[in-house]
Each structure stands twice: as structure tokens, then as C-alpha cells.
Amino acid sequence: MARKISNxxxxxxxxxxxxxxxxxxxxxxxxxxxxxxxxxxxxKTPLQVLSSHWTFESYALVxxxxxxxxxxxxxxIISFGSVILALVIGIPSAWAMAFVPGKGTxxxxxxxxxxKMMPAVGVLIPIYLMFRDWGLLDTRTGLIxxxxxxxxxxxxxxxxxxxxxxxxxxxxxxRMDGAGLxxxxxxxxxxxxxxxxxxxxxxxxxxxxxxxxxTLNLTxxxxxxxxxxxxxxxxxxxxxxxxxxxASTLAIAPILILGWFSQKQLVRxxxxxxxx
Amino acid sequence: MGQIExxxxxxSFGDVQVIPPLDLHIGEGEFVVFVGPSGCGKSTLLRLIAGxxxxxxxxxxxxxxxxxxxxxxxxxxxxxxxxxxxxxxMSVRKNIAFPLKMAKADQATIDAxxxxxxxxxxxxxxxxxxxxxxxxxxxxxxxxxxxxVREPAAFLFDEPLSNLDAALRVNxxxxxxxxxxxxxxxxxYVTHDQVEAMTMADKIVVLHAGVIEQVGSPLELYRSxxxxxxxxxxxxxxxxxxxxxxxxxxxxHTIGIRPExxxxxxxxxxxxxxxxxxxxxxxxxxxxxDTEFGLINVRGGGEIDLHAGDxxxxxxxxxxxxxxxxxxxxx
Numbered sequence: 001m002a003r004k005i006s007n008x009x010x011x012x013x014x015x016x017x018x019x020x021x022x023x024x025x026x027x028x029x030x031x032x033x034x035x036x037x038x039x040x041x042x043x044k045t046p047l048q049v050l051s052s053h054w055t056f057e058s059y060a061l062v063x064x065x066x067x068x069x070x071x072x073x074x075x076x077i078i079s080f081g082s083v084i085l086a087l088v089i090g091i092p093s094a095w096a097m098a099f100v101p102g103k104g105t106x107x108x109x110x111x112x113x114x115x116k117m118m119p120a121v122g123v124l125i126p127i128y129l130m131f132r133d134w135g136l137l138d139t140r141t142g143l144i145x146x147x148x149x150x151x152x153x154x155x156x157x158x159x160x161x162x163x164x165x166x167x168x169x170x171x172x173x174x175r176m177d178g179a180g181l182x183x184x185x186x187x188x189x190x191x192x193x194x195x196x197x198x199x200x201x202x203x204x205x206x207x208x209x210x211x212x213x214x215t216l217n218l219t220x221x222x223x224x225x226x227x228x229x230x231x232x233x234x235x236x237x238x239x240x241x242x243x244x245x246x247a248s249t250l251a252i253a254p255i256l257i258l259g260w261f262s263q264k265q266l267v268r269x270x271x272x273x274x275x276x
Numbered sequence: 277m278g279q280i281e282x283x284x285x286x287x288s289f290g291d292v293q294v295i296p297p298l299d300l301h302i303g304e305g306e307f308v309v310f311v312g313p314s315g316c317g318k319s320t321l322l323r324l325i326a327g328x329x330x331x332x333x334x335x336x337x338x339x340x341x342x343x344x345x346x347x348x349x350x351x352x353x354x355x356x357x358x359x360x361x362x363x364x365x366m367s368v369r370k371n372i373a374f375p376l377k378m379a380k381a382d383q384a385t386i387d388a389x390x391x392x393x394x395x396x397x398x399x400x401x402x403x404x405x406x407x408x409x410x411x412x413x414x415x416x417x418x419x420x421x422x423x424x425v426r427e428p429a430a431f432l433f434d435e436p437l438s439n440l441d442a443a444l445r446v447n448x449x450x451x452x453x454x455x456x457x458x459x460x461x462x463x464x465y466v467t468h469d470q471v472e473a474m475t476m477a478d479k480i481v482v483l484h485a486g487v488i489e490q491v492g493s494p495l496e497l498y499r500s501x502x503x504x505x506x507x508x509x510x511x512x513x514x515x516x517x518x519x520x521x522x523x524x525x526x527x528x529h530t531i532g533i534r535p536e537x538x539x540x541x542x543x544x545x546x547x548x549x550x551x552x553x554x555x556x557x558x559x560x561x562x563x564x565x566d567t568e569f570g571l572i573n574v575r576g577g578g579e580i581d582l583h584a585g586d587x588x589x590x591x592x593x594x595x596x597x598x599x600x601x602x603x604x605x606x607x
Contacts, residue, residue: 121368166357167361169357169358169359169361170361170362170363170364172328172348172355172361173350173355173357173361173362173363173419173422174363175328175347175349176326176328176349176353176354176355177349177354177374177375177378177422177426178346178375178379178426179349179377179378180348180349181375183378185372188363191363191365192363192364192365194365265372
């Protein structure tokens with residue numbers, strides 16, 4: 001028998017859900033509001049949200065002081081580049097683990113996940129030294145490689161979970177039809193897994209976009225993405241909340257818009273494997 | 277083209293041997309059905325022939341050449357799967373064309389073969405559709421179409437009708453039989469449904485726990501089962517077995533009599549019993565009769581007017597009696 005939910009319960013649950021949603025979104029909303037205030041208004045307590053003056057001056061100043069477009073392009077190239085590279089490596093790896101598992105497959109999967117549990121700072125010095133010696137410091141290539149490595153376990157896990165849902169008979173049929181390994185992955189598996197691959201791509205682009213530890217430590221000026229652009233406003237000159245908020249808003253706006261338009265894909269990406 | 281020879285083939289999964297050493301010859305153009313209960317190894321055997329599973333021992337020859345270590349694509353076999361295994365992102369045309377594309381056939385050949393297969397299988401109007409827009413029967417026809425265009429040495433069918441409803445299954449059964457007559461290509465067909473086996477096969481291979489119990493034509497198996505297992509598995513409703521003193525009268529450990537070889541009378545006969553359940557199908561009547569030997573199934577004509585609780589007399593046709601020894605082998 002289907003569970004009956006009373007109207008009162010529905011209302012309480014809806015209010016609770018909206019409240020939690022608002023609480024989670026509040027810091028972003030706060031940042032956006034501050035970005036339209038003067039520096040003086042931004043540090044006033046209590047903040048006058050509606051009554052005080054609204055202005056674009058922080059945005060104008062941020063534009064004047066830094067090259068937003070260059071940081072934006074770096075973010076796009078680094079985040080998409082690292083995820084596409086991770087997909088190129090991850091798709092065949094996930095295929096192997098999902099369809100021709102060996103005795104150690106589960107252990108390999110767990111080991112990959114365990115690397116995500118290690119604090120990144122633990123490997124900062126060796127990676128920094130390697131990057132310095134190989135001339136990868138402050139380069140997009142260097143960041144693409146390091147972010148690809150950071151996201152690879154999640155990419156492989158997500159693809160593995162998705163591939164497990166694809167009936168192996170279809171791949172066997174492709175094998176019977178004369179498809180070699182390359183054709184099987186390229187013409188059968190990948191097109192069938194497009195929704196899963198898209199979800200993986202989106203989620204990992206967001207993670208890469210927001211990644212700050214490596215981008216701040218391995219870049220200076222040339223390859224600095226938007227995270228470094230934000231950090232530039234929490235500067236030794238002192239904290240300028242309005243300008244920092246304007247920079248943050250500019251940095252998160254593209255990924256927020258991308259996330260908004262692709263929320264269905266994202267939810268699917270985070271829940272596949274949960275429901276057959 | 278289309279001879280398959282299994283020589284001492286074995287298959288183990290870990291320490292468990294699912295197919296002990298097995299020899300089998302499948303002749304050119306034959307329609308061979310592997311039949312047996314669930315878990316008897318029939319699908320595994322088919323997958324070994326297809327190359328989708330590696331053999332643990334022995335050899336597989338196709339048209340006289342050792343194919344044991346060949347990948348599936350190099351065995352010139354085509355397979356139709358239980359779940360159709362169509363490519364959901366491709367249209368029917370692209371599904372059928374896929375094996376030809378993989379074989380790098382030119383576009384004119386691909387088009388001609390698709391048209392031909394679509395005509396044979398009545399799929400011409402659906403070529404632009406995706407598998408998701410087709411009924412179960414149409415999907416199965418697409419799967420068969422994909423197999424036909426390869427012009428394989430043999431077709432392998434892995435329970436292809438199991439996902440279809442009863443009426444469609446009968447139609448598709450006929451279509452596959454007609455296809456075999458038209459193409460005259462070797463077909464190896466796996467099913468657990470002995471009616472499919474009886475109606476379609478030139479040769480039935482009855483499997484039980486990975487072992488071939490008997491190989492023969494449908495009527496050979498029906499008339500002269502080699503052991504109790506085959507006798508019980510082939511024929512519907514299944515054969516009745518009687519042990520003890522009644523069997524001893526016929527110098528056997530067990531006697532078997534098919535439901536259709538028992539006469540039923542309300543007044544006289546050899547075995548007395550009471551009707552437990554009666555099933556009236558119009559054309560036939562199935563009676564489940566409780567006797568001193570246990571439950572005996574009887575198949576009679578549609579005119580029989582007996583119902584649950586009626587006392588009846590059963591008379592087995594002694595010329596149709598099957599006798600088995602203590603080991604279950606036919607005497």
C-alpha cells in the first residue's frame with residue numbers, strides 16, 4: 001500500500017526543505033548582495049540590505065585592476081582540459097573494471113578512492129619540486145595534469161557505476177558483430193553512456209573550476225584561473241569585502257549558470273546506480 | 277559450411293566444473309536445439325561455441341578449422357540474444373548495418389543486404405525507428421536481421437523467445453523455422469522450453485548438469501528416451517513414473533507411461549484412482565488422478581466429462597510402456 005502523507009506533513013516538509021535550501025544558498029546570496037554595496041556599507045553591522053545604496057563600483061574596480069577574461073579562459077581551459085583528459089583515461093579503465101573484472105578490481109577501485117582521502121598538502125612538496133624541475137609551474141598544462149590526476153578516481157568511479165548498468169550482452173553482441181575493442185568502446189559503449197559521461201564531465205568540471213589548493217600553489221600569473229583571481233582580493237592591503245565579493249561573484253557566475261542549466265544531469269550523475 | 281565439432285570441451289568457473297568433458301557433432305545445415313532445465317549449462321555451452329567464454333579444456337572446430345582460441349568475430353558465427361541486445365542509440369537500419377560496417381563492406385553492399393534482410397523479416401517500414409520504438413517481436417526480428425546480414429556459417433540463438441508473450445512466441449517460432457528452411461544455415465538454439473525444442477529441432481541435445489543425456493531427433497527422444505531424465509523432460513505433460521511392485525510385474529525398477537498413453541474409464545481398468553484436479557482445454561482434458569502409486573497425469577480427449585472427486589479407472593497402453601533399471605537407464 002502506498003504511504004499516505006498528510007497535507008500538514010507536506011507543508012512542514014516543504015518549508016523545511018526550502019529553509020535548508022536557503023541556508024545552503026545563503027553564503028552565495030550574501031556574497032552577491034555585498035558585491036553591489038560600497039566598501040563602507042559592506043562592513044556596516046547590521047547590514048542594510050534594502051535601504052543602503054546599490055552600486056556597480058566594485059565590479060568596475062575589479063575589471064580595472066585585473067584581467068577577468070584571462071582568468072576566466074584559464075579556468076575554462078584547465079577545468080575542461082583536465083576533465084576531458086580524465087575521461088580519455090577513465091572510459092577505457094572503467095570499461096575494463098566493469099566488463100572484464102579481475103580478482104583485484106575491487107581493491108584497485110578502493111585504492112583509487114583512498115587517494116582522495118589523503119590531504120593534498122601531503123604531496124605538495126614533491127609535486128611542486130617535480131613541476132619546478134619539469135618547467136610546469138604556472139602553466140596550464142601542469143594544472144591540467146594535476147587536476148586530471150586529482151579527479152581521475154571520481155571520474156573512474158562514476159563511469160564504472162554507470163557502465164555497470166549497461167547490459168553486457170550488448171557489448172557481447174558487438175563483439176559477435178566483429179567489433180574490436182576500440183570499435184566496441186567508441187561506437188557502442190560511449191554513445192550508450194553519453195548521459196553518464198555528461199554527468200561525470202559536468203560534476204568534475206565544477207570540482208576543477210572550484211579547485212583552489214593546487215591552482216593557488218602551482219600558479220602565479222600566467223596560468224592563474226578564477227580561484228587565484230578571487231584570492232588576489234584577500235590581499236595584504238586589507239580586506240575589501242565589496243571588491244572580494246564582486247570578484248567571487250564573477251568567478252562563480254559561469255559555473256553557477258552551467259550548474260543551473262544542467263541540474264537534471266547532475267542529479268542523475270550523483271544518483272546513478274542507486275535505482276535500477 | 278556450418279559444421280561444428282566439440283571435442284572433449286570442458287568449462288570450469290573457479291573450482292566448479294560446470295561442463296565435464298563433452299563431445300558433440302553439429303552437421304551442416306542442421307537445426308540443433310540444446311534443451312535442459314535451468315543451470316544445466318546449455319547457455320554456457322553456446323557461449324563457448326560463440327567464443328564469449330573461453331573453454332577450460334578441449335577443442336572447438338568450425339568447418340574443420342580449430343576455432344578454440346579465435347575471438348568471437350573471427351568464428352563466422354552470428355548470435356541472437358535473449359534480451360535482443362540491440363544498440364539502443366542506433367536506428368534499425370544502423371543496427372542491421374553494424375556488422376557489415378565492422379567488416380568494412382562498401383555502402384552499396386550494405387544497402388542491398390539491409391533491404392534483403394528487412395524484406396525477409398518484414399522490417400522494411402521500421403528501418404528508421406530506434407529499438408525503443410519497436411515491439412518485442414519486432415526487436416527480436418531486428419536482432420535476427422543483424423545476424424542474417426553477416427551470412428554466418430551458423431546462427432546461435434540463446435533463448436530468443438523467452439521475453440515474448442505466449443502468442444508472439446508461437447509466431448516467432450514459426451518464423452525462425454521458416455527462416456531455417458529458407459537459408460538452410462546451421463542453427464544452434466538454446467531453450468528450456470521442450471515444446472520449442474520438439475517443434476523446431478532436427479536434432480535435440482538434452483543436457484543435465486553439463487552432461488549430454490541424449491542426442492537425437494525429437495521423435496527419437498520422445499519414443500526411445502535413454503534414461504528417466506530424458507523421459508521425464510521430453511513430452512508435455514511429463515511422463516508418469518511408477519516404482520515398486522507394479523514396476524516389478526514388468527521386470528523393471530521403474531516403469532514410465534506418458535499421460536497420452538493412458539485410457540481412462542469410469543467403470544473398468546487396471547489402476548483405480550480418484551480425480552484430484554481436472555483441466556478442460558476444449559481440445560484436450562488433463563486429469564490429475566490420485567492412485568495407490570501416487571499422482572498420475574492423464575491426457576484425454578476434449579469430450580471427457582470427469583470432474584474432481586470422480587472415481588476412475590486407468591489403463592496404460594502396455595505397448596507404450598517405458599522400463600528403467602535402478603540406475604534410471606532404459607531397459
